[in-house]
Every structure is written in structure tokens, then in C-alpha cells.
Amino acid sequence: MHFSIPETEVRSDENGSTYVAYNIHVNGVLHCRVRYSQLLGLHEQIKKEYGNNVVPAFPPKKIFTLTPAEVDQRREQLEKYMQAVRQDPILGSSEVFNSFLRKAQQETQQIPTEEVQLEIYLSNGQKVKVNILTSDQTEDVLEAVASKLDLPDELVGYFSLFLVQERGDGGCTYVRKLQEFELPYVSITSLHSPDYRIVLRKSYWDTAYDSDVMDDRVGLNLLYAQTVSDIERGWILVNKEQHRQLKSLQEKGSKKEFIRLAQTLKYYGYIKFDPCITDFPEKGCHVIVGAGNNELNFHVKLPSEQMKEGSFKVTRMRCWRVTSSQVPVANGTANPSSSSKCDVKLELAFEYLMSKDRLQWVTITSPQAIMMSICLQSMVDELMVKKSGGSIKKQMQKKRLNGSFQRSDSQQAVKSPPLLDSPDPSREQVVKLSTKLSSVSLRGLSSSNSASDISGNDFHGNYAFEGIGDDDL
Structure with a gap:
């Protein structure tokens, strides 16, 4: 994930007082808008939890109102701070950091916490509707989908949620894997476009793990649907004879054999x-x-x-x-x-x-x-x-x-x-x-x-x- 603070905004609070807001972008897209005091509060929390020795330097407070040049300097310093925290293997995965980003995302998009229905797509285009809270994080939504599908708890970790953009030519672009610091409902809603959807897909690379997934009926169906979809979109290369064999297995309902044959094909799992x-x-x-x-x-x-x-x-x-x-x-x-x-x-x-x-x-x-x-x-x-x-x-x-x-x-x-x-x-x-x-x-x-x-x-x-x-x- 690429964190940046490319710009600031002068905004007004509920009392009419103005303040400088720092826009935090993830992968070039606005994630949240925060004040210096909020980031300072995050810094103090991290220091309290992990000690002074591990936290990166934080830009100091100023007594007087900042000039435009000083605001820009602080913006750069805060950007470096956010990047340093995210890149640290402990701080970047900490609940302190991730919960701060989730809360800030929800506040920026002004989406109140309430129960909603979210559509999650499978690889074959089927939709799974889950009842969640707008404040539910990625893992909460993933577990809700798994529960709706009856996917066993021990197999949930084999799958992830991906943000996907549908293209006009019928193809799709995998934008990113949804992260622990974001709220899926807020992320998809804030895009204001029907072209985006959240897709469930396996999140491992070693085909040896397919055996674990195929031992379960639901896991087998999910893997089968993904394999068929990847073949149809041309991600897996198939010649005429292989296509004939796959079609025959499909007609027989031999899903395991279908996947095992697909595993031998070029670009399976890519x-x-x-x-x-x-x-x-x-x-x-x-x-x-x-x-x-x-x-x-x-x-x-x-x-x-x-x-x-x-x-x-x-x-x-x-x-x-x-x-x-x-x-x-x-x-x-x-x-x-x-x-x-x-x-x-x-x-x-x-x-x-x-x-x-x-x-x-x-x-x-x-x-x-x-x-x-x-x-x-x-x-x-x-x-x-x-x-x-x-x-x-x-x-x-x-x-x-x-x-x-x-x-x-x-x-x-x-x-x-x-x-x-x-x-x-x-x-x-x-x-x-x-x-x-x-x-x-x-x-x-x-x-x-x-x-x-x-x-x-x-x-x-x-x-x-x-x-x-x-x-x-």
C-alpha cells in the first residue's frame, strides 16, 4: 500500500473555526482527511503502546499559526511519518494504527454506523448478500461471507476480498486486496461508481493448498468457480484437446478432476x-x-x-x-x-x-x-x-x-x-x-x-x- 499526503485543505469545524486538514491517500485515492491533532494523538498512542524507541520522528507543535510554507513542510513530514509507520512490520499491522485509519475513513466519508446489506461477488458473477455494519472491517466482512456460504472457519484464511473494476469490454481489473485498515462498505460506497465490486478469491499461490480447500464441499465449489472463470477470461491457457477434456469433466460434474486438470495448464492460479x-x-x-x-x-x-x-x-x-x-x-x-x-x-x-x-x-x-x-x-x-x-x-x-x-x-x-x-x-x-x-x-x-x-x-x-x-x- 502506498501512503501519501499530496495536499492539504482549509476547512471549518462545527463552531465555524478554520483548521488545516491533511488528506491521506492510499494508492493515489483519498482514504481519509485528518487534522494534525488527530495524528498527534495517534503518535502518542503508539508511543504508549510500543515505547519511544520504535516510533518514527513526529513533526513538533508550533506556537504560532503556520505560514503556507510551514504547512507544506509539515505535510511532507507527516507523509514520511505515515509511510514509516506503515512500513514497520509491527507498527504497520498494529490495531492502534489500523483502527485509527478505519475510524478516520468512516468520519471522512460521513457514513454513520448502521446495519446495511453488502453484495460480495464470487468469481463466476454470483452475488452473496451479507448483513453487516458500515463500520465492519475487512476481516469481519470476510467472516460474514464465509458464514453465509457455510465455509468452515479453518478455510477462511485461504480466501481474501478484492476490489475489482469491471471494464466495458467485459474484462475486469483487480485494483487491490482489501486491507485490515479499511472498511469495505465505506471503500466501495465512496467510489460512487457501479463499475466497482468486491470479489471473493483465493489468496494463496501454492497449488498444494488446493487440496485443503477441495476437501470441503463449499471450498471445492469456490475453487471450481474461480477456475472456470479464469479459463473463460483467458487467464489460463487451454488448447483444443484440453478444452474438450475440461468440457467432458464439466458435463459429468467432476469438479475435483476438472481442477486437477486445470492445475496442469499454463498460468493456472495467476x-x-x-x-x-x-x-x-x-x-x-x-x-x-x-x-x-x-x-x-x-x-x-x-x-x-x-x-x-x-x-x-x-x-x-x-x-x-x-x-x-x-x-x-x-x-x-x-x-x-x-x-x-x-x-x-x-x-x-x-x-x-x-x-x-x-x-x-x-x-x-x-x-x-x-x-x-x-x-x-x-x-x-x-x-x-x-x-x-x-x-x-x-x-x-x-x-x-x-x-x-x-x-x-x-x-x-x-x-x-x-x-x-x-x-x-x-x-x-x-x-x-x-x-x-x-x-x-x-x-x-x-x-x-x-x-x-x-x-x-x-x-x-x-x-x-x-x-x-x-x-x-
């Missing part, structure tokens, strides 16, 4: 992103990126119109970062007050081991850069859990016994990459994964390239991307 731009292997290449199987898959159209394909393994990524910056709008002036994606340029950049002793940065420019980063992080987390001998089921049972959904120890072991407000190289900070990933790497960082990894040579051949034509890029 999330596909909208067409975007990359600088690899050449600057300005159009690319379709897919995340799955512990990799980012690239289907690239070169400036020469030639189509190429290759994959970047997460175990060969030394580090990655996400940067955001305001870009000029149509009239040539910056419009920082706008929450439109078009005004925010997002980039995901990762340093990759192309060959022994040769690292190279690869950049993807996409509105979904943060979603890609979240996918990478969750892959790393899953590898760490597996390496430690754990499993999703054990982790979720442990969390439920503790009475709350906090980050697991494995997730705390690897910090999320810092999400910067500027691509200025002098300010870049990256999380170094090499020491952690070397213990879980399938090949290790010093190994040579395999045929499934991208290198300079991999893009010399013509790798046809089955099922997607030039017009899709």
Missing part, C-alpha cells in the same frame, strides 16, 4: 494485469504481466512489433520498490487534489539476477504497480512459511486462537518494500531480500539461468503467447 509499459528488454515496450507460480510473467510487444515471453522468478529478485509521482493533467498543470489514477504515475522496479554476477533493474509503469508489489510480497511470505515448516491453515488457526488477524511471524520477517512518494534516486530505499531468499530459493542467487528465467538471450527467440493477440496489447 492474476493477470492490464496492459502496461516496461523498459525490458527495450524502453517503451507494451507488456501484459501475470503474477503466479512465484514469478512475474511478461508477454511483451517490442517496438518492432515482435512478440516475446519470459518470466522473472521472485527467488532471483534482489529487491524491489514502488514509486509514485504526480503527472501533468491535460492542461499542462499538476492537479494534486485529484484522486484520479491518471494524475498519479506508479512504477514497480525490481533488481533481478539476469546471470551470475549480473544484476539489472527492470521497471513496470502501471496503475496496478502496488497490486503487483503486494503479489510479490505475498509470494515471499508464503515461501517463508513453507520454509519454516508451517502452512496457511496453521497460521490462520493460530491467529483465530489469538482472537485477531495480525501478521504472522514470517510476514514480519520480511518488510514490505518502501513505497516512495518520489522516484528521486537519492531518496530510494529498497528492501534487500537476497539474504532471506537465498535460504528458500529453488536455485539460489548464485545459480545460472534456467530456461524459465528471462535473460538477454531469452528474448532473441520468438515466443508466441497463446490466446492473446497483438490487438490485446
Whole structure:
């Protein structure tokens, strides 16, 4: 998640007194509007709970009224403070921080706490209506959906809620996974658009976990519906013979066999992103990126119109970062007050081991850069859990016994990459994964390239991307 405070507003309270409001954006969209005193109160709470040694520096109080320049300086300092808290593996997942953001979101959108009905979609387009409170957080809503579907408690952790935007061409864009610091009803209502919906989807990458889910009738149906949907939208590639076999299994009602066959197909379990731009292997290449199987898959159209394909393994990524910056709008002036994606340029950049002793940065420019980063992080987390001998089921049972959904120890072991407000190289900070990933790497960082990894040579051949034509890029 990328936290920023791109602008301030002068507002009036109920007594008519004016104050400066700081607009906190998440992924370039307004999340909440808060006063300095509210953030100071959060800071004091964090200090009380965790001590002075772990909290980042907070901008001091001023005796006199701030000048416009001082307001802007404080805005920058508060932005850095929010980013530092969120990036800390303990503070960023703390209930103190998350409850503050949830309350601020609800107050900003002026949605009172009341019982409402919320529609949650399944992968096949079916709707599940759940009765919740407008103040219910993401995990509350997820549990309500699971209860309505009769999904066992021990399988709830295998699924997550995603914010999805339906496109005019019948496709959809996965915007983000709903987080612990937001209220799903408030998030979807504040968008004021029927194009957005909340979708239930599995949230793990290792297909070995499918067996746990398929042992339950409801889990099997959810996984089956998602698999069918992914095939229909072209996320999973199927040839004519495989299509015939799948159709036969479908007609027989053999859902487990259908899923097992799908598991053998290319891109099973991947999330596909909208067409975007990359600088690899050449600057300005159009690319379709897919995340799955512990990799980012690239289907690239070169400036020469030639189509190429290759994959970047997460175990060969030394580090990655996400940067955001305001870009000029149509009239040539910056419009920082706008929450439109078009005004925010997002980039995901990762340093990759192309060959022994040769690292190279690869950049993807996409509105979904943060979603890609979240996918990478969750892959790393899953590898760490597996390496430690754990499993999703054990982790979720442990969390439920503790009475709350906090980050697991494995997730705390690897910090999320810092999400910067500027691509200025002098300010870049990256999380170094090499020491952690070397213990879980399938090949290790010093190994040579395999045929499934991208290198300079991999893009010399013509790798046809089955099922997607030039017009899709």
C-alpha cells in the first residue's frame, strides 16, 4: 500500500473555526482527511503502546499559526511519518494504527454506523448478500461471507476480498486486496461508481493448498468457480484437446478432476494485469504481466512489433520498490487534489539476477504497480512459511486462537518494500531480500539461468503467447 499526503485543505469545524486538514491517500485515492491533532494523538498512542524507541520522528507543535510554507513542510513530514509507520512490520499491522485509519475513513466519508446489506461477488458473477455494519472491517466482512456460504472457519484464511473494476469490454481489473485498515462498505460506497465490486478469491499461490480447500464441499465449489472463470477470461491457457477434456469433466460434474486438470495448464492460479509499459528488454515496450507460480510473467510487444515471453522468478529478485509521482493533467498543470489514477504515475522496479554476477533493474509503469508489489510480497511470505515448516491453515488457526488477524511471524520477517512518494534516486530505499531468499530459493542467487528465467538471450527467440493477440496489447 502506498501512503501519501499530496495536499492539504482549509476547512471549518462545527463552531465555524478554520483548521488545516491533511488528506491521506492510499494508492493515489483519498482514504481519509485528518487534522494534525488527530495524528498527534495517534503518535502518542503508539508511543504508549510500543515505547519511544520504535516510533518514527513526529513533526513538533508550533506556537504560532503556520505560514503556507510551514504547512507544506509539515505535510511532507507527516507523509514520511505515515509511510514509516506503515512500513514497520509491527507498527504497520498494529490495531492502534489500523483502527485509527478505519475510524478516520468512516468520519471522512460521513457514513454513520448502521446495519446495511453488502453484495460480495464470487468469481463466476454470483452475488452473496451479507448483513453487516458500515463500520465492519475487512476481516469481519470476510467472516460474514464465509458464514453465509457455510465455509468452515479453518478455510477462511485461504480466501481474501478484492476490489475489482469491471471494464466495458467485459474484462475486469483487480485494483487491490482489501486491507485490515479499511472498511469495505465505506471503500466501495465512496467510489460512487457501479463499475466497482468486491470479489471473493483465493489468496494463496501454492497449488498444494488446493487440496485443503477441495476437501470441503463449499471450498471445492469456490475453487471450481474461480477456475472456470479464469479459463473463460483467458487467464489460463487451454488448447483444443484440453478444452474438450475440461468440457467432458464439466458435463459429468467432476469438479475435483476438472481442477486437477486445470492445475496442469499454463498460468493456472495467476492474476493477470492490464496492459502496461516496461523498459525490458527495450524502453517503451507494451507488456501484459501475470503474477503466479512465484514469478512475474511478461508477454511483451517490442517496438518492432515482435512478440516475446519470459518470466522473472521472485527467488532471483534482489529487491524491489514502488514509486509514485504526480503527472501533468491535460492542461499542462499538476492537479494534486485529484484522486484520479491518471494524475498519479506508479512504477514497480525490481533488481533481478539476469546471470551470475549480473544484476539489472527492470521497471513496470502501471496503475496496478502496488497490486503487483503486494503479489510479490505475498509470494515471499508464503515461501517463508513453507520454509519454516508451517502452512496457511496453521497460521490462520493460530491467529483465530489469538482472537485477531495480525501478521504472522514470517510476514514480519520480511518488510514490505518502501513505497516512495518520489522516484528521486537519492531518496530510494529498497528492501534487500537476497539474504532471506537465498535460504528458500529453488536455485539460489548464485545459480545460472534456467530456461524459465528471462535473460538477454531469452528474448532473441520468438515466443508466441497463446490466446492473446497483438490487438490485446
